[in-house]
Amino acid sequence: MDKNLHDDIGDWFQQKIEPMTELPREELWQNLEQQLDKTDASNYRNKFLTARRIAAILFFLLVGFATAAIFYINKTKSDLANNKINPGNKINLINNISAIDSGNMSIIPPSYNNKNITGKQSVADDLTTDKNKKNMFKKQSLNKPGRQIVIIKNEIPSEENLTTIKETQSAALLNNTESVFQQAMESIAAREIKPELQLIAKNKINLLKSSEVNSSIAKNSKKNKTSAARYSIAAFAAPEFAGYYLENDDINAYGNKNIIDKRENHLLSSSAGILISRKINKRLSIQSGVIYSSSNISIDPSKIYAVKDAVGNIKYRYNTSSGFAYFLPSFSSSPNVGDSLYTRTSNHTIEYISVPVMIKYSFEKKKFSFNPAAGVSFNFLTKAKLTTDIENSQNNEIETTTKLESTQRVGYSLIVTPEIQYKISTQWAISAMPYFKYALTPITKAYVVRTYPFNVGLGIGVVYKF
Amino acid sequence: MNNTVIILSDKETRLIAGCIAFNRSSQSEVYTLFAPKMMIVSMRYSKNQEEAEEILQDGFMRVFKFIAQFKQDGSFEGWIRKIMVNCALQKLRNQVNLRPVVSLDTASNNYSSNIDIVGDLSGKELLKLIQNLSPAYRMVFNLYHFEGLKHREIAVLLKIEEGTSKSNLAQAKRILQNAVIQNLKIAKQTHNG
Numbered sequence: 248m249d250k251n252l253h254d255d256i257g258d259w260f261q262q263k264i265e266p267m268t269e270l271p272r273e274e275l276w277q278n279l280e281q282q283l284d285k286t287d288a289s290n291y292r293n294k295f296l297t298a299r300r301i302a303a304i305l306f307f308l309l310v311g312f313a314t315a316a317i318f319y320i321n322k323t324k325s326d327l328a329n330n331k332i333n334p335g336n337k338i339n340l341i342n343n344i345s346a347i348d349s350g351n352m353s354i355i356p357p358s359y360n361n362k363n364i365t366g367k368q369s370v371a372d373d374l375t376t377d378k379n380k381k382n383m384f385k386k387q388s389l390n391k392p393g394r395q396i397v398i399i400k401n402e403i404p405s406e407e408n409l410t411t412i413k414e415t416q417s418a419a420l421l422n423n424t425e426s427v428f429q430q431a432m433e434s435i436a437a438r439e440i441k442p443e444l445q446l447i448a449k450n451k452i453n454l455l456k457s458s459e460v461n462s463s464i465a466k467n468s469k470k471n472k473t474s475a476a477r478y479s480i481a482a483f484a485a486p487e488f489a490g491y492y493l494e495n496d497d498i499n500a501y502g503n504k505n506i507i508d509k510r511e512n513h514l515l516s517s518s519a520g521i522l523i524s525r526k527i528n529k530r531l532s533i534q535s536g537v538i539y540s541s542s543n544i545s546i547d548p549s550k551i552y553a554v555k556d557a558v559g560n561i562k563y564r565y566n567t568s569s570g571f572a573y574f575l576p577s578f579s580s581s582p583n584v585g586d587s588l589y590t591r592t593s594n595h596t597i598e599y600i601s602v603p604v605m606i607k608y609s610f611e612k613k614k615f616s617f618n619p620a621a622g623v624s625f626n627f628l629t630k631a632k633l634t635t636d637i638e639n640s641q642n643n644e645i646e647t648t649t650k651l652e653s654t655q656r657v658g659y660s661l662i663v664t665p666e667i668q669y670k671i672s673t674q675w676a677i678s679a680m681p682y683f684k685y686a687l688t689p690i691t692k693a694y695v696v697r698t699y700p701f702n703v704g705l706g707i708g709v710v711y712k713f
Numbered sequence: 714m715n716n717t718v719i720i721l722s723d724k725e726t727r728l729i730a731g732c733i734a735f736n737r738s739s740q741s742e743v744y745t746l747f748a749p750k751m752m753i754v755s756m757r758y759s760k761n762q763e764e765a766e767e768i769l770q771d772g773f774m775r776v777f778k779f780i781a782q783f784k785q786d787g788s789f790e791g792w793i794r795k796i797m798v799n800c801a802l803q804k805l806r807n808q809v810n811l812r813p814v815v816s817l818d819t820a821s822n823n824y825s826s827n828i829d830i831v832g833d834l835s836g837k838e839l840l841k842l843i844q845n846l847s848p849a850y851r852m853v854f855n856l857y858h859f860e861g862l863k864h865r866e867i868a869v870l871l872k873i874e875e876g877t878s879k880s881n882l883a884q885a886k887r888i889l890q891n892a893v894i895q896n897l898k899i900a901k902q903t904h905n906g
Contacts, residue, residue, distance in 0.1 A: 256886050256893070257858035260839050264757065265859070267836045268749035275766050276744055279773055280737070286778065287735055578803050641870070642803060 306484075310707045314669060314677050321614060476712035477526045481536075481678050483708025484519040489542040491568055494689075494697040504696045507568050511595070514543040518704055524607060532607040534620055539600055540702065544568070546593040551637070553582035563588055565635060567595050568698045569690055570651035572633050578642035591643070593635035597690075597700075601626045603662050616676070618666040624684060628656045653694035660686045660700075668710055680706035725789050732780045740777055747790060748773070751797050753840070757855050758801030760844050768804055772797040798860060802870065805848050834896060842892045850885035857882050 490513055493504035520538030527533060544567070551563045551574070561582050562573035579588060605622030631651040637644050664682040671677060682704055689697035721729070728746075731739020751772065755765035775796050783792050834842075843851060852871060856862045857878075864882070868875040 256890050257854065260843065260889070261858050263834075263836045263839050264753065264843075267753045267840070269752045269756070270749050271752045271766055271769055275748075275770060276741070279744065279770055280741075282770075282774055283735075283737070283740065283777060286774075290735065578806050580806065642799075 479524045479712040481522045481710040483706035485704035485706035487702045487704025489516040489702045491700040510547040512545045516542040534605040534607050542597045544595040553586040570654035572648045574646045576637045576644040591636040596632045598630040599626045614670045616668045621663045624660045624662045626658050655692045658688040660684045676710040678708045678710045754797045772800040853881040854885040
């Protein structure tokens with residue numbers, strides 16, 4: 248054998264081959280482009296994942312603020328209305344009336360069918376001399392309920408005015424002030440004053456009584472309309488915190504709850520669903536629907552070991568709280584039992600479709616209705632995905648599986664919610680639904696751990712009654 | 714440690730920036746620019762055209778995926794080439810059959826000349842001879858002569874003993890030498906006939 252040829256053959260090969268070029272087939276770029284499109288799509292999805300999460304959080308915050316704002320405005324209105332009839336105001340008003348009754352004062356309204364009604368002393372005069380009192384009345388007159396009081400003190404209305412008042416005064420306003428006003432009128436009517444004035448007072452009392460009846464009828468009608476709604480449908484979305492309770496199963500020795508618990512971190516999860524309620528009686532309803540839940544778990548870097556699978560193939564086993572997966576990266580396709588590889592941070596996603604069946608107890612207070620509910624939820628696992636980056640000293644490979652072993656596909660949970668609804672109209676309401684869900688059956692079977700997940704979330708949604 | 718920073722051409726800098734931004738025309742340009750050279754690299758490490766194209770495709774996917782990690786401590790072409798070689802190595806690890814495809818006794822050596830012998834064969838014919846080597850021999854031969862790695866480095870990379878690397882290289886060279894001589898013999902007979 249020629250020594251030189253043997254020694255130099257490598258260099259000669261290099262000199263001859265190195266400058267060469269060869270165009271690959273055109274289809275190769277097309278294939279590459281297709282793969283790049285897929286990668287781009289994946290990158291695009293991941294790129295906007297954070298933005299979508301932020302948007303969802305902002306939406307919930309917005310809904311929360313809107314709800315709070317509506318609640319606050321309503322509360323303020325209610326407080327203002329209550330101020331007109333609070334006990335202090337009532338006493339003042341009655342005191343004023345008593346003063347009229349005592350005979351020391353006279354009512355001199357500006358006009359009554361162009362006739363002046365005179366008394367011993369004019370309240371109007373008294374009021375004009377007392378600027379503070381006048382201002383107080385002015386202030387009160389800014390609100391509709393207060394206007395009635397001003398009318399009593401400053402002006403005895405004409406018959407025409409009475410009709411106008413009757414038409415314009417809302418039932419709600421009358422509701423708040425009628426009792427006080429009625430007392431005042433009765434007091435005036437009972438006094439020995441001119442018959443004309445007594446007549447006005449009596450008319451006014453009749454007017455109030457009829458308004459009261461009308462108001463009561465309106466109320467009952469509304470109530471009947473609301474209570475006639477037997478069904479309600481609620482759509483909600485909820486950010487939630489998911490966790491789990493782990494128990495060692497000791498079926499095999501590939502891991503235990505401490506190892507799994509230590510390396511898994513729960514990320515913000517979410518739920519969305521539609522619930523339908525049907526009233527059984529005035530207070531009780533039965534509620535059911537469909538809820539979609541997605542829980543995300545980040546798993547810290549760890550070491551995985553090659554073991555024999557059920558059919559005797561040797562693969563790397565990755566344990567999670569929801570089951571385990573086998574991986575066989577291309578750079579370590581023929582491992583021996585006990586060989587190990589490292590995994591970088593992994594993502595684990597579990598998606599469920601749940602069908603809750605709950606009993607709901609409802610009671611109302613003003614525009615709010617409180618609907619505590621409890622029941623069971625039947626959970627159907629739709630997806631269990633694990634994505635990990637497996638590496639050794641020289642290579643790494645991203646592996647994804649949607650096939651987790653030892654995972655229970657169907658389970659059931661306890662679900663409890665103290666739902667609060669705020670009525671926007673007779674048919675629509677905004678719902679805040681904090682809830683707690685706890686698995687009564689483990690989501691794993693024949694595994695190193697028994698996992699009982701729980702979820703705590705705050706659902707915000709809308710309710711439509713029909 | 715060598716911390717030399719290579720100054721890239723404006724075109725390369727522009728293309729790299731475009732690829733980082735997932736710009737398809739920049740990716741296409743990079744492919745057009747380097748694919749012909751990398752095809753030869755892939756062919757040296759593979760047994761046929763199809764396998765070479767697989768390596769090339771995987772290699773370019775990695776190039777575009779990790780292009781943001783490219784540091785200017787070497788040429789851009791060198792970086793791409795390194796990725797191609799790694800892809801080829803990964804492919805080798807997946808292969809089970811590592812037996813040689815050419816017997817050691819395929820030819821007897823009756824030639825005394827050296828460079829002229831190789832010079833008489835075209836680059837494509839030589840490439841074909843490399844492709845005919847068993848994967849293990851082909852890998853060692855390529856890494857040693859084309860990538861300039863030492864036996865120690867090859868041993869670490871292929872997870873073999875250093876001695877195995879040396880013997881594989883010797884065997885590979887012997888096979889190639891015999892194959893070259895055999896090819897020339899056939900060519901000579903054809904020419905004379």
